[in-house]
Amino acid sequence: MSAYLQAKVVRSRGLCVLSSIGKSVLNRDLWLVTVGDATVPYYPDPESPSTAYPKPKFAYIGGMHGDEIGNVQLLLQFLEEVCTAPREARLQALVDSTVLYIVPCMNPDGYVQLTRLNANYKDLNRNAYSSAFPYARPTTRDATIRNGYGTPLHPEAAWFLTAGGAAMEPETVAVTSWLAAVRPTVSADLHGGALVASYALDACDSKGSINDCPSVEAPLPNLLANAYSMNHKGMRVQLDDTYGDGDFVNGTTEGASWYTALGTLQDWAHHVQHLHMITLEVHSDKQPFGRQLAVLYSLNRDSLLRLAEMAHLGLKARVVDAVSRAPLLAHVELLEPKGMWPPEVEADGLIWKVAVPNMRYSGTLTPVDPGNPDARYPPISFNFTLAASWDEVVSGTGLQGLSAVYTMRARQARRK
Numbered sequence: 001m002s003a004y005l006q007a008k009v010v011r012s013r014g015l016c017v018l019s020s021i022g023k024s025v026l027n028r029d030l031w032l033v034t035v036g037d038a039t040v041p042y043y044p045d046p047e048s049p050s051t052a053y054p055k056p057k058f059a060y061i062g063g064m065h066g067d068e069i070g071n072v073q074l075l076l077q078f079l080e081e082v083c084t085a086p087r088e089a090r091l092q093a094l095v096d097s098t099v100l101y102i103v104p105c106m107n108p109d110g111y112v113q114l115t116r117l118n119a120n121y122k123d124l125n126r127n128a129y130s131s132a133f134p135y136a137r138p139t140t141r142d143a144t145i146r147n148g149y150g151t152p153l154h155p156e157a158a159w160f161l162t163a164g165g166a167a168m169e170p171e172t173v174a175v176t177s178w179l180a181a182v183r184p185t186v187s188a189d190l191h192g193g194a195l196v197a198s199y200a201l202d203a204c205d206s207k208g209s210i211n212d213c214p215s216v217e218a219p220l221p222n223l224l225a226n227a228y229s230m231n232h233k234g235m236r237v238q239l240d241d242t243y244g245d246g247d248f249v250n251g252t253t254e255g256a257s258w259y260t261a262l263g264t265l266q267d268w269a270h271h272v273q274h275l276h277m278i279t280l281e282v283h284s285d286k287q288p289f290g291r292q293l294a295v296l297y298s299l300n301r302d303s304l305l306r307l308a309e310m311a312h313l314g315l316k317a318r319v320v321d322a323v324s325r326a327p328l329l330a331h332v333e334l335l336e337p338k339g340m341w342p343p344e345v346e347a348d349g350l351i352w353k354v355a356v357p358n359m360r361y362s363g364t365l366t367p368v369d370p371g372n373p374d375a376r377y378p379p380i381s382f383n384f385t386l387a388a389s390w391d392e393v394v395s396g397t398g399l400q401g402l403s404a405v406y407t408m409r410a411r412q413a414r415r416k
């Protein structure tokens with residue numbers, strides 16, 4: 001895979017850059033392809049066309065389970081198209097305005113051996129539990145208690161303690177540290193074995209006995225899952241839930257209502273980082289081959305694009321000094337909807353919030369001048385509503401209508 005990725009990257013003429021975010025247990029690189037230059041800004045605000053905005057970030061992570069090889073091949077084919085010029089106009093617009101991160105294979109040791117687990121026999125999608133989760137780590141009693149027939153009463157707690165392990169594996173450490181540093185606006189991890197877009201949360205309690213606990217950001221995780229499934233001819237008609245007792249809706253499901261999974265990467269992103277990640281099961285057959293791979297790509301290609309475009313969904317704002325036009329930072333408080341994650345302020349001053357269309361978000365924002373801590377700015381009230389419909393967001397193409405873009409001008413308070 002290293003040589004293959006290097007060839008792709010060389011042919012991309014600088015658009016795609018290959019790096020390693022860490023090593024597997026057996027010392028294989030976890031490759032990352034970065035598409036687009038994060039240091040080159042873009043200019044999305046028609047009201048303020050000269051104000052530079054940093055690009056939003058999107059990440060795909062494949063190959064977490066080594067035996068589910070189809071999604072690794074899918075991401076390699078996606079890179080083939082993304083890194084090769086000339087590009088279709090829609091794809092070109094995406095790479096001009098967005099930084100795409102693609103980790104084709106998080107579990108290279110498992111991939112080589114065609115095993116779900118990594119080389120330490122751990123399940124990397126049960127390996128990201130943290131004390132920041134809103135429930136305790138399952139106890140040995142949770143894992144070992146059996147019902148009258150002698151089968152585990154809490155099989156997910158048992159699997160978590162057996163296969164999830166007590167500490168993060170090297171692959172999980174690499175990916176979680178990298179995600180925490182990059183903070184992609186939206187991301188997805190890819191799997192095979194079913195055809196469904198599954199959204200937070202994957203677990204509601206230590207034992208896996210509760211199977212519905214909507215995210216505080218609901219219905220946003222559901223919207224992101226729909227943005228993938230509804231552009232996939234096969235996924236959107238999936239109704240069957242072969243494992244649990246719920247049903248898929250438009251090829252989507254809340255993770256826990258399908259089956260509980262403790263310590264998943266998606267739940268780690270949600271609880272620890274307040275980041276939107278969804279879990280995509282993109283091929284029913286774990287190991288598609290030959291002609292099936294071409295079909296796999298044609299079925300998923302538009303979905304991969306649409307979900308990546310979701311990095312633009314919601315608020316993008318910058319605050320500048322009204323006189324000097326110098327970019328400012330800000331403290332932001334979200335007042336409504338109550339309980340949702342507040343807009344995020346990046347070190348370079350970008351304020352962003354992935355937002356549900358037609359929902360009013362309001363709060364206050366207090367500008368801060370990083371170069372002049374003595375400057376005082378009064379708080380600014382803000383409210384924004386993304387004027388698009390759910391269906392337009394889910395089924396649209398391109399970036400039009402996805403963002404509410406503002407450049408706010410802050411006036412320093414008069415000195416008394």
Ligand SMILES: [Zn+2]
Binds near residue numbers: 190
């Ligand atoms: Zn999997």
